[in-house]
Structure formats: structure tokens, C-alpha cells
Amino acid sequence: MHAVVKLHEVEIPIRALKTASLYEIRTDGFVGLVDSGMNDLSINSLHASGFDVREVDVLMLTHLHVDHVGGSLAIQQLSGCRIAMGENDYRILVAIAEDPEGFKKRYVKRAIENGFPSGLESSMAKGLPFSSEARKFLDLEVDTLIKDDASLNDDISYITVPGHSPGSIAFLIRDQDLIFAGDHILQRITPNIGVYEGDQDMLGEYLRSLEKVKGEKLKTCLPGHGHPFEGISDRIEEIKKHHSSRLDEIELACKEWSSAFSVASRITWNRGRHLSDMNEMERNFAFGEALSHLIHLSLTGRVMMKSTDRIVRFKRQSD
Ligand SMILES: [Zn+2]
Ligand SMILES: [Zn+2]
Numbered sequence: 001m002h003a004v005v006k007l008h009e010v011e012i013p014i015r016a017l018k019t020a021s022l023y024e025i026r027t028d029g030f031v032g033l034v035d036s037g038m039n040d041l042s043i044n045s046l047h048a049s050g051f052d053v054r055e056v057d058v059l060m061l062t063h064l065h066v067d068h069v070g071g072s073l074a075i076q077q078l079s080g081c082r083i084a085m086g087e088n089d090y091r092i093l094v095a096i097a098e099d100p101e102g103f104k105k106r107y108v109k110r111a112i113e114n115g116f117p118s119g120l121e122s123s124m125a126k127g128l129p130f131s132s133e134a135r136k137f138l139d140l141e142v143d144t145l146i147k148d149d150a151s152l153n154d155d156i157s158y159i160t161v162p163g164h165s166p167g168s169i170a171f172l173i174r175d176q177d178l179i180f181a182g183d184h185i186l187q188r189i190t191p192n193i194g195v196y197e198g199d200q201d202m203l204g205e206y207l208r209s210l211e212k213v214k215g216e217k218l219k220t221c222l223p224g225h226g227h228p229f230e231g232i233s234d235r236i237e238e239i240k241k242h243h244s245s246r247l248d249e250i251e252l253a254c255k256e257w258s259s260a261f262s263v264a265s266r267i268t269w270n271r272g273r274h275l276s277d278m279n280e281m282e283r284n285f286a287f288g289e290a291l292s293h294l295i296h297l298s299l300t301g302r303v304m305m306k307s308t309d310r311i312v313r314f315k316r317q318s319d
Contacts, residue, residue, distance in 0.1 A: 003027035003155050003173050006258045007228065010037040010045040012067045016189070016282070017225050020067045023145060024051050025173075027155045033081075034180045035062055035224060036071035039133070043074055045126060055315040056081040058144075062182025062224055062263060063165040064089035066133045073136040079274055083150060084144035086160065086167025092196065096134040111284075114291055114312050115259025161213065163206025164191045166199050170213065177219035180234070185221055187229045189270070190242045194288025195295070200250060203243065203296040210236045243293075247302075250293045254303050264290035271316045 006024040021255055022042065025032040033056045033250075036042055063086065076083060083109050096103045108121050122141040144152070146169050151157040161170045161184045171180040183191045193206050194307060214236050221235070222228045229235070253263045264287045265275045275283055294314045297303040303314045 001028040001155065003176060003178075005173075005178065005222070006051070007222070008046055008051060010042045012038040012147070014038075014067060014281075015279070017067065019225065021223060021225055021227070023222055027153075027173075030057055030153060032058050032060055032152070032156065033184070034060045034222070035068040035077070036075050038067045038070040040071055040074040042071035043078065043213070058082045058084055060152070060156075060158075060169075060180070060278050061085035061089075062170070062180065062184075063168040065095050065165065065183065068182065068224060069093070070133045071297050073140050076140060082144060083140060083142045083144055084146060084158070084169075086162075086165075086169045087135065087145040087147040089165050089167030090137070090142055090145055093134045093137040097136075097138045097246065100134065104222045110195075110197075111261075111287065113307075113310060114287075115131050115261030116287065117261070124284060159212065159216075161209035163193060163202055163209045166202075166205075168209070172216065172218065173217075174218075177214065177217075178222060179218045179220070180222045181213070182224040184237060185213065185232065185239065187221070187226050187235060188222045189225075191242075192237050192285045193292045194285060194290055200297055201292075201299050203292045204299065207240065207243065207244075210240060237239065246289075247293055247297060250290060251297055251302050251316050253313045254294075254297075254316045257306070257315045259311055259313050260291040260294050261287060263294065263314070275292050308311075 004026045008022045009019045010022060010074055012020050020037050022037060023034040034061060046053055053075050056075060059075055059081050067185050108124055111124055112118055123309060145231045149159045155173055158169050161168045164183045168182060170184055182308045193203050197201060214233055218232055220230055249267055250263055253266050255258055269286055275286055278286060298305040303316050305314050
């Protein structure tokens, strides 16, 4: 059956993004909702645009970030809907919810090991992008934990696209060449690629996930922020090019043995910004982005990595 898809944009208090894109999907008596916005206020926005969330059968969460999962509990409580999301992301949120202090401590420890000045510890913990909403995941019932590619019903399938987060999921309506990509592919900004506990090479995984989507031959991308757009392969190539030049730039920045924080403070970020211009959350994202690129460079033999005085540093191979 032909699925009818409607975009609902809800406001979010994140400066660089402003809104999150939620999608109502109706097909053959089924009502799906892709993502839930940042908090309970999404419900009001959805009602205002004519969508009663009590109708939702399945809430389809693309990934663990608070601007996508924050409204989930309120939506499930009102509708009794099922929830489908990536198993890896669900496990991370539950682990944070069960021990938020332990999570913060490990995050700060890793950041300090990678050169973050210790005076910034408390502001660093404040800028963590998902801890505030994670506790809701102890009360949520998530019945479809996705770890392999499969389908939700006759019309909607899903594929794992790790990279932006370890358990990122894209939902597809293959008959209509549609992909609900979450933050895996965005049109106007390049998705942030950071680091997660226990994960080796998030950038490498991300680049592989881009190829996986390219292999699907889809037409329209319905992203987690912004409006649907066409030309997915071209956009994927642009994003790959962005990472390739950022890898070159970061490799060059490692002329001397440098920590990830030192590299992050010396390179120029999007729109000509520097680390000192950013708020806590943006700074954590930039730091994670530098570290994920350094780990990828080190695993592909372009930089060396060593740990001295409990600080991890990197130096380019070719000097
Ligand atoms: Zn995200
Ligand atoms: Zn997002």
C-alpha cells in the first residue's frame, strides 16, 4: 500500500539546529512516528499541526540523542505505542540512566586523558548531549531492539547505520524510495561523528554506513533536521569529501606530538569557528569529532599514537 508521510517540525533549544524533523507515516491501518523531539513539548507541537499522538502504533527512534528521544516516554504513556530503536543505543541510554555519575566520571576521565584541561571538568559534564533524558529509559518499554537489518511490517524496513551513534538506525520505505535517515545524512550540516565507550573506530563505521545507504539506490532522504531532499548519492559524496579533508587537516595538525584537545583547539571548525567560540555541548562535540578522526588516522596508519604522563598524543607518520 502507498504510505502517506507527513513532516512535523518541532522546535528544540539547540542553537545550531533550531528544529527537529518528526515524520508521521500512515499505511494500511498502521501509524508510525519517526523520532520524538527533545522533550514533552513535542506533543503540543504535534497536536497543533493536527496529529494526535494517541494514534501512534510504533515510535521509530533513529538514535539516542536527546533531540530525537526526549519526547518518547510522554508519547508512549499517552498512546501505549511500541518503540523500535537500535539495541546499541538503547543499552547506552540504560547504562547512563542506571549510573549517571559513573558515566560522567568515565567521560571526564577519557577527556582528560586526551588533553582536556582539568579546570573544564564541570562544564564538560554539563555539555553531555544525552544524560539529562536518559533516566526516562528506565521507564520506557522498548520492545523492538534492532541489531540487524529487517522489517517492521510489509511497507517499512530498517537498516543499521552506526557512526553518528553506535546504534543509529535508518528506516526505509523501499517501494517509494524513501529513507528516514535521522542524523546519519543531513543536507545542510555534516553529522557529528564522536566517540563512545568501548567503540573503536566510529568514523570508519560511519563511512561504511554511508556506502551502505548509497547501495540502496533511494530517491528521497527524510532527515532528522531540515526538510526532505533528493540527490542522496551526491550528498553522501559531499559528506565523504568533508571527512577526507578534515582527516588531511587533522593529520597536518599533528606535526608535533599532540593531544586530541590540542588538535581540536588549533583547527578551524564549520563556519570559521574556534573551540573558544563554542558552548559546552558544542565544545564536547568538536572534541569528540577531533578524537574520532585521530583514532581513524591511527588505525589506518597515518598517525602514531602514544600515551605518556597519562595523556594520549598523536603524531603524523610521514615526518
Ligand atoms: Zn544526533
Ligand atoms: Zn539531531
